[in-house]
Amino acid sequence: MLPLPTFSVLSPRSVADAVGMLTDHPEARLIAGGTDLLPSMKYGLFSPPALIRLGGVAALQDITTTEEGGLRIGSGATLRAVGRDPRVQRLYPALAAATRTVATSTIQAMGTLGGNLMLDTRCAWYNQSSFWRGALGGCLKCHSGPEGAICHVAPKGKGCYAAHSADTAPGLLLYGAEVELVSSRGARQVAVSALYGEDGRDWIRRAPDELLTAVILPPPPPGAVVHRKLRARASIDYPLLLTAAAFDPEGGPRVVVSAVGPRPILLSGLAEAFRDGGVEAVAEAGYKQVSPLSTHV
């Protein structure tokens, strides 16, 4: 058995309560579905003194239509609820598809859209039990003392290459989605494309006192957007590669790839490549822009 560390629990009923608790207890962690946080805590990756449970904040589960004709999806909406919402299916099919590739149907019924966007970056050397990691003295990301200051994937490098593995992020990025972050200092909106950092340790641009309350989608772009996930098995597995691709007859292809580094990557120069060499040239141009390392769990 992998015991959970000791912690206390806070159970807010409103966003204001949750934000107040986060301000009062900046060292606490937020928990929604728990499907990423609790395994990591059982593995000893972190042991916060308190967890703030978001499950009791009903307002975070709302999915509403915006005045602009888009959608505002509460961060606490489960992946299942998002994937089944007829408006999501009609307007943002790549998002609906992405919710259905996360882990398993049971985990989709537990995990939330906000939780998926806040999924910690993952690595074969990081997502292991403390016993397992202890044999090698840890790594750059799991902070286990001076002997841990090495990356086992790229031992001569100074960066952490733990992979961004959130299935919903590439599609949301192509849809131009923003997230709402609320703290006692106020609310701000950040594009999903600007939410993530460049290093597997410093992968999220969220202040410690901020609560991700909603994902805000503008009206969908013209043309199709699709989501694809490559994984070893058809179920449960984290991605080996994530792609979301949009094709606008006017503007050409736009493609985001993820699970190949600490953040989703919007590929560049694809319109020219497509004009000159079609889909093959787009794939070639994309391949040159990513350099995945063996971080996969």
Add this chain to the structure above:
Amino acid sequence: MPTEPDADLVLTLRVNGDRKRLLIPANRTLLNLLRQDLGLTGSKHGCDVGDCGACTVLMNGAPRLSCVTLAADAEGAELLTVEGVSVGGALHPLQAAFHEQVAAQCGYCTPGFIMALKALFDERPDPSDEELNEVLGANICRCTGYTKILAAARQARERMNGRSA
């Protein structure tokens, strides 16, 4: 006013129809609440990190991996475990089908499969093979190779819809 976190908490919930009220440590998982505090050992302790599905229970009708659920999240909830699936001593059609099809070898994964499939049948009384397979993909069996589990799920579907199987 700052709220102090609770290291212990009083939890009120219903388990298989019975009202329970317990004082538990805040770091209790739902699986340990069921197995240790309530003595309901039908839900199994498998991988402990949400990969295998052996601990699946229904919480307010939705499937839930109890090993990665805080007991605190079950406050006020209606829980169903494999112990509560049979009705009046008679096996649920899913249980009967698993029995008739010999869809278990070691049997450790069986309660999780029963609960995950029950969640599907409660919502979709006549699911497609694709829907059955999606649920089977949420649970790991390392003995049977899934063939007999799928046969049992199909038999339950046919019987529950009044067709011969």
